[in-house]
Amino acid sequence: MTVWAVNGAAGFGKTYRLLQRTTQELQSCPLGPGQAVLALTFMHGARQRLEQKLQAIPGLRGKYQCVTVDGFARSLRWRWRSLANAMGQPSTDAADFDSQCSLAADLVQRPVVGSWLAMGYPCILLDEAQDLDLHRLRLVEALSAYSRLLIAFDDFQCLRQDLRPSPASVWLPTVCEPEVLAKPQRCKVPALLDASTALRSGLRPVAGAGFKIAECASASQAAALIAATIHYAKLKSPNSSVAVITPSRKGGYAEELVELVSTKQCGKQKLGPFKLNWELGESPFLESVEQLAFDGEKPCRDVLHALLDTEEGLARDALVRWVIRKRDVAGREYIRFADLLGQARRVLAVTRARANRSDSGRRALTVHQAKNREFDIVIVVWPYTVAQDDEGKRRLLYNAVTRAKLQCTVIVQGIGSTGKAPFG
Structure with a gap:
């Protein structure tokens, strides 16, 4: 060995x-x-x-x-x-x-x-x-x-x-x-390095030059801060990559902010709109297939009709082709749900493997999607509720903050949460 x-x-x-x-x-x-x-x-x-x-x-x-x-x-x-x-x-x-x-x-x-x-x-x-x-x-x-x-x-x-x-x-x-390894390579900003060290040590991160923590009482205030961050990043360096990162899209807070920034002018300065596209993960596709759950076997025809009623996408189209092959080539009249769900996961894996994903430009994504990646500017949207224990929250915030090379802004929903480490 x-x-x-x-x-x-x-x-x-x-x-x-x-x-x-x-x-x-x-x-x-x-x-x-x-x-x-x-x-x-x-x-x-x-x-x-x-x-x-x-x-x-x-x-x-x-x-x-x-x-x-x-x-x-x-x-x-x-x-x-x-x-x-x-x-x-x-x-x-x-x-x-x-x-x-x-x-x-x-x-x-x-x-x-x-x-x-x-x-x-x-x-x-x-x-x-x-x-x-x-x-x-x-x-x-x-x-x-x-x-x-x-x-x-x-x-x-x-x-x-x-x-x-x-x-x-x-x-x-x-x-x-x-x-x-003991020396940072990706980032040279002292405040960002201090924040990541604090999170690993179980301490509350402290704001400084290049690292900002902001409590926002309303969605409009948070959206204005996101728009301003993107605006000034664009002025300073037009080619800067910007990522809005959140622990989860569940609850809708991050989605509401992304929608506001993407479609409206925000804040007193009326900045934007700045288009932010959500990177697609596996949840929407798998959830749509899981909702088709049935006992025993179901005719291929009925399965195809149910799949065609779900949201369009490469993974869905590939799964439809698989059912058609099973019916027309293998001669199967019925499909088991376990087989359908298993194939959905395999199709999704292949689709993601072939995706040519770039880290340039602007996008919105979850912490899990942002893992192992890097962006010039990171905006972390931290909602009221994060479904993790204290250790898990620190790890989530750490993985989000350490995606930034130059600047990170953490937007915390509501007033009075930042006194806790980390935020609730």
Whole structure:
């Protein structure tokens, strides 16, 4: 087993150090004919950014594969489907994402599969390992028995309450001595760095030059502050990227502010409107499919009619095509809801994987969508209620604030909330 790991706070250069170490590994142990580097992440957005950075490594062009852990698990099980079937495993289409990873780990533990993988991927790198649950970590542990693993992680950036501490942060110190980064790279603004340090330490962040905290008594006041922030950022640097980030769109506060800023002139100076588009996540699509829930089986015709009544989109269209193929090519008259929902998740994963998402311009998104990304100006919209415990709230705010390179403004709904750490 050969495992190397790097640990560091947001913006401290974990991914840069990970790729630097990869370059060093390839210099000492060059890839042979037919070999490649396997790069893994949990989220598709992180995968896209990691792939862009891999393209810049000299000599690695065409010699790497960058996929999500879930995508790799599925492709592995499809490649070894005959063995999986002999082991009594369910098909790739029948397994959910969690089971897919555990079943893939069982395959990798077979020497014939593990050795085959090591021949093709002698070096495997994994970014943002703190997001992996036990199912996905099982697969990573299985891979470590055959290939050299290079891993980057930061436990505090894990946002799942049921993953504290994150499984990767518990496992890694037992197999290696993680390298710890101590110097920030993304941001040089003292007030932003102090705020992020305070949040990691359980303290209340303090405003300063480049970091502002504002209590807003009304939506119009909050919208005016957002419009003013965008206006002056545009005057200072027309090409600045601006992100409005919120813990959740549920409750409607952030959506109300985005709508006001996008459609009206705000504040006494009548600034705007400034168009802000919400980045689409998986919730609207999956929720629409989940609302179609039915017992047993349903005729393909009825399923198609129900899908066509949902909101248009690439994922929905792909799911419609899947039902049509099942009916016209496979000859199936009925569809089980479990199969429909499982395919909806797979379709969504593929759609997100192919999306070409840029961090330039202006947009609105949730903290989860903003993870691992960076923007010049960040505006955090913090509503009355955030569905997390105190530790979870600090992690959410930390992940939002640390997306900023130059300036961050935190808008807190209501008066009197900022006395608590962090805000309620």
